[in-house]
Amino acid sequence: DPRDALEMQVPPEDPRDALEMQVPPEDPRGALEMQVAAKAVSKAPFVVLYSIVPFLALMMFSAWWLASAIFIYSSGDIKERDCTPLYWGAIETSTGISTDGVDSYYNTTGGDCGYEVELNRTLQYSLLYMLFGFFWVTQFIIASTLVTIAGVAYECYLCQGADAKVSINVVWHSLVRTVRYHLGSIALGSLIMAIIKFIRAIVAFISYKLKDLVDKNPLLKFLVYCVNCCLWFVDKIISIINRNAYVMIAIDGENFCSSAARGTSLALEFILQIAIINVVGDFMLLLGRVSITCACGIITFLALDGDVYNDVSSPLMPVIFVSVSAFVVSSIFMAVVEVVIDTMTLAYCDDVNDHNGKPEFAPPELMDALGLAWEDIKAEKEKKQAEEKKLVGEAVDDDDPSVIRT
Structure with a gap:
């Protein structure tokens, strides 16, 4: 009967199911999250300029550290x-x-x-101290920048509506709040990262010194690879935990340990959605860096290849210099967008948990990117709770205390 075939083609009653059937193979959540981040940056454009300040601070500190390390090394006996x-x-x-x-x-x-x-013992310990200090200070500067930008992004998250505007001094207010309340938490998180990177550097130095011995012994070579792999894995895991902790510090204002626990629990609860957004977002940010770098290099080559700059013997070095500079500058700006994406995602997850599955401050684009996913998680949780209640009810009916305790 052709009517049966027509009944099989009737769209589902729930409009969300119909939308899911019309979604193309490419997941749009990362693109929507990029739109949310771009809108947040447009509300506080000075946050992009602020990212240059820690970059200059890192460059100046690195130059001072290198000069100090050279002076210490040159103090040894020849x-x-x-x-x-x-x-x-x-x-x-x-x-x-x-x-x-x-x-x-x-x-x-x-x-x-x-x-x-x-080098005597004193100079050797001084170089180790300088190395550890380099890791700690650089991680401290990066973490302070991350907390400040996350605070700005959270202010933009709370600012609803298309016509809503944040304060022009939002970057300054976030910086003051970071310096006044969160430097201790930032110092603790950066200390943990510095210890891990210091251990990795020591292991790499020992592996370099024992290179001839390691190459001759396959078992020792395998053990060195295993140790380096484990340290790399620990470094990545702690970096993710610290990054979520810094974002939660800017959102809730709690200490480092509480923020790390809160951020980790939210990340595990929304692990699938956050993973999709991070993968798609990182890929788009990488495309942005590569596109800007290639565009600047091509424009420089075309400009030098014309009749205006006849004195240039070869355009190779200017093109390389411009391309590297473009990649560095684009990486600084893309890092701001990446922090904004992470902040928006965790802020939404925190908003959902605080208001029983109904976020109060989420932008519409963010709702489209994560809203349906949260509904699926909520339905699954309710189903599990109903099953647990059913099991408890059956245990009470059986009047078996041991079953209830189990």
Whole structure:
């Protein structure tokens, strides 16, 4: 009967099911999240300029640290290497010619002769102290920037409506709030990251010193790879936990441990949705970096290839310089967008949990990106709770205390 075929083609009653049937294979959640982040940045444009400040701070600190490390290293004792004659002994034996007056430096085949710097214990500990301080200070600057930008993004999240505007001093207010209340939490989180990176650096140095021994022993080589892999994995996990903790510090204003626990629980609860947004968002940010870099390089090459700049012998070095500069600048700006995306996502998850599944401050685009996913999670939770209540009811009917305790 053709009417049966028509009944099979009737669209579902729930409009959300119809929308899900019409969704193309590509998941639009990452694109919607990018729109939300772009709108937030447009409400507070000074946050993009603020990102240049920590970049300059990192550059100045790195230059000072490098100069200090060179001064410490140059304070060691300069020792002459021992040079063992390689050829003159055999020549003297075979020909009978005395080689006593020949300088031993000419009796070697390569770089075995020369000078080396010997560092005493104090200088060695000073270099280790400088290395650990470099990791801690750089992580502290990065974390302070992340908390400040996350505070600005959360202010934009709370600002609803198309005509709503945030304060022009929102970046300054977020910076003051970070310096006044959150430096202790930032110092703790950056200390944890500095310890992990310091351990990785020490292991890498030991592996370099034992390179000849490691290459000859397959078992030792395998163990070194396993240790490096485990340390890399721990570094990535702690970085994710710290990043979520910094965002939650800007949102809730709690200490580091409470914020880390809260951010981790939200990330695990929305792990699928956050993973989709992060993968799609990171890919789009990478495309943005590559597009800007390639565009600047091509424009520079076309400009130098014309008749205006005839004195340039080769456009290779200017193109490389412009491309590297464009990549660095675009990475700074894209990092701001990435922090805004993470903040918007965790702010939405926190808003949903605080208001029983009905977010009060989420923008419409963010609702479209994550709303349906939360409805699915909520329905699954309610189903599990109903099953647990049913099991408890059956246990009470059986009057078996052991079953109830189980």
